[in-house]
Amino acid sequence: VTDDMLISYLNNEYCNYHKHCHYSNVVSIDSTVKPLDYINRAFELGHTTVFTTQHNTALGHYEYYDLINEANKLISALKENLANEEQLPKIIDDNKKFDLPSALECIRNNESYKLKYRFGTEIYFSITPEDVKMYHMIILARNKQGFKDINNLLGQCCFVEGGYRNKRAKVPFDEILKLDAKNVLITTACLASFINRLDKSIEIESVTDEVVQEKESEIQLLGRLKDALGESFFIELQNHNTDKQKEYNKVAL
Numbered sequence: 001v002t003d004d005m006l007i008s009y010l011n012n013e014y015c016n017y018h019k020h021c022h023y024s025n026v027v028s029i030d031s032t033v034k035p036l037d038y039i040n041r042a043f044e045l046g047h048t049t050v051f052t053t054q055h056n057t058a059l060g061h062y063e064y065y066d067l068i069n070e071a072n073k074l075i076s077a078l079k080e081n082l083a084n085e086e087q088l089p090k091i092i093d094d095n096k097k098f099d100l101p102s103a104l105e106c107i108r109n110n111e112s113y114k115l116k117y118r119f120g121t122e123i124y125f126s127i128t129p130e131d132v133k134m135y136h137m138i139i140l141a142r143n144k145q146g147f148k149d150i151n152n153l154l155g156q157c158c159f160v161e162g163g164y165r166n167k168r169a170k171v172p173f174d175e176i177l178k179l180d181a182k183n184v185l186i187t188t189a190c191l192a193s194f195i196n197r198l199d200k201s202i203e204i205e206s207v208t209d210e211v212v213q214e215k216e217s218e219i220q221l222l223g224r225l226k227d228a229l230g231e232s233f234f235i236e237l238q239n240h241n242t243d244k245q246k247e248y249n250k251v252a253l
Contacts, residue, residue: 015042017051017118018138018189018236023060024122030055035064036097039071042115043102049116053138056124056170058151068117071098075114078104119147121154122189124170127221134170136192138236139184146183153179177224181232186225188236188252191244194221195235195252 020031021038035052042050052064074095081087092100106113120140126133141147157171176186188195225233235252238245 015047015049015051017049017120017140018053018122018187018238019051020054020122021052021060023052023057024055026059027055027057035060035067039067039115040099040102043099043106046106046109048113049118051118051120051140053120053122053140055122056154056157058119058121058154061119064117064119068115071103072114074098074100075103075107078107079111082107119150121150123150123153123176124157125173125176126170127173127194129172135194136189137176137194138187138189139176139179140186142183142185142232145180149179149183173221177228179229181229184229185232185234186229187234190236190238191248193236193248193252196248 019033019038021033021035022031023035024030038050042048050064050068052060054060074091077091078088078100081091088104092104103113118140120138122136122138124134125137126135139150139153141150153171153175156175179186222235237249237252
């Protein structure tokens with residue numbers, strides 16, 4: 001996916017939500033990117049929303065929140081001084097940690113431009129409390145209550161029976177089903193999704209009772225999530241050019 005392709009999605013309000021920064025490294029060594037890097041990248045691509053979805057943690061929330069508030073104050077200052085040829089360069093020069101030239105271009109393309117912040121996590125869960133395997137799922141807050149619900153769920157990860165495996169906490173799947181669809185959005189995440197556990201030879205539309213009993217965890221989870229969350233549940237596809245990702249996408253579709 002090229003920058004031009006990402007920028008072309010601007011009118012459709014495309015924004016990348018599933019990503020990690022250095023705060024995820026406390027759980028899984030994954031990224032050297034900092035929150036500020038993602039904010040400047042959003043300016044560069046014209047995106048309107050910056051998400052945080054760290055691995056199984058809420059770490060970084062306050063840094064993202066503070067940086068985006070700071071960025072939006074500067075965006076307001078840029079808007080107020082668009083015609084001020086003396087003050088505009090000074091605002092940009094005094095705040096070089098932000099990519100304000102790119103932000104200025106966003107403002108010129110959309111006079112109401114500003115950044116939004118969405119909190120979320122890539123949570124680890126097991127299908128049953130006894131299951132030694134664990135899977136990933138993205139949960140995004142739609143509102144303040146969703147933020148609280150996600151934090152409560154992350155807190156439970158640390159205390160459920162059998163919650164730690166290789167220092168990674170996990171929560172039983174049924175706890176996720178208790179989330180209110182009005183407050184959260186959920187996606188199936190990456191190759192670590194439970195979808196990757198599906199037997200790729202099975203036609204889900206024509207499974208027998210025996211297959212359901214044998215593969216209950218894999219087949220019925222999709223239906224249970226859809227029933228519980230309705231239009232707040234999504235199957236996630238990623239555009240990584242690997243054989244495993246391509247095969248996964250076929251199964252997910």
